[in-house]
Amino acid sequence: MTTSFSTVDAATYGTIPELDETEDSQEAQMLNDLGTNGIKLNDSQSSIDNINSPSIMQMLQLQLQQKDDLKRIEAYHAKQRAERHLSRRAVGKAADVSSWDEFVSAASNYDIKTINLKTDLQASSNATISSEKSINFNGFKISLNISGTNRTINIAGGNVTLVSPTIVNSGTGAGNSAFTYQSGSLTVTGNAIISGRFFDAYNAPGDLTFQGANAVFNCDNNVGGPYLPQAVNSVISMTGNIAGSVKILNSIINDNSYGFIFLSGVPHKSLLIDGNSTITSTQPDATRTASLYYFVATPQDQNVADAGIELTIKGQSTVTVNKAPTYDICAPIKLFGGGTKISLSEGSDLDVTNPSGSGIAEAGEGSSFTLDGEKTELKATRGDVGSIS
Secondary structure: OOOHHOOOOHHHOOOOOOOOOOOOOOOHHHHHHHHOOOOOOOOOOOOOOOOOOOHHHHHHHHHHHHHHHHHHHHHHHHHHHHHHHHHHHHHHHHHHOOHHHHHHHHHHOOEEEEEEEOOEEEOOOOEEOOOOOOEEEEOEEEEEEEOOOOOOEEEEEOOEEOOOOOOOOOOOOOOOOOOOEOOOOEEEEEEEEEOOOOOOEEEEOEEEEEEEEEEEEEEEEOOOOOOOOOHHOOEEEEOOOOOOOOEOOOOOOEEEEEEEEEEEOOEEEEEEOOOEEEEEOOOOOOOOOEOOOEEEEOOOOOOOOOEEEEEOOOOOOOEEEEOOEOOOOHOOOEEEEOOOOOEEOOOOEEEEEOOOOOOOEEEEEOOEEEEEOOOEEEEEEOOEEEEEO
């Protein structure tokens, strides 16, 4: 009498135990029962009269087969438990949050992979994210740095994705971005509305991506001295002695600020605009002029080796900038530093307007400006395009 594992059925052995998620499985208990109780006699038998009788031999054979098949079932279910455990770790748990304390707790919980906002949240403390997270805003918002407070969400590790975020942030100081960055990455997708400073990476390998996003930025910060764009007046900043990158891919960006992206420090940092992206960069008050209004900028010093920025616009993307810095040296696109590289290609358009001076200011030893590809266009209104030496 032989029965394979694949043909074990209830008619032969009774109900096969379902997959049990507990430590002590049903299979183990059944094996224990078989080993303890031995062969069960029917009501008409008081003893085994003939151990060699056909009925007794069949019962012994059946019992041995039951033990063998139960062991196989237990091994198979153990494998299923392990696979389900790994699957749960990969997919992770989801948390619905209705208060800031719940958000802070979920943000720091390694096992929670998805956070779903169920109401508007007002930050009353800092939050830290150290593992992979997807934050679904679901039409709600997070408010930070309101009424003089200084709250941030710190990305200390993991790949973090914001799905259709609304962020309200009134912070104007260098440490008052909605998100500060130490490690990992931050990706923005869906419809986004961002007020105030958004992202700050200092001496950290900043990694910020807009992927399939439709984002609106509003920031009325207007601080800083003459000729000196700096982190405190930017929406996005990456500074310090570690490389970083901002990538805008297949996205629509509407920037309404006095300073959008500020990049500073050795080694090179980069801004990539690709995948048929469309960017429009203006300033809150079109009548105001000052020395530091910009779409992307670096500090004034053009003599720092390897501090140059790589600005790449490709993939039929369109960038339109209309800001009014006062002097040629502070153009809306102002990239200084050794090895600066600006590249416009693959049918993309760059249109820069500065009613007060240059549209593009590039300087630094080894700097280059490349214009390449059919239907690629560059337009600068009132101001020379090239290097300032």
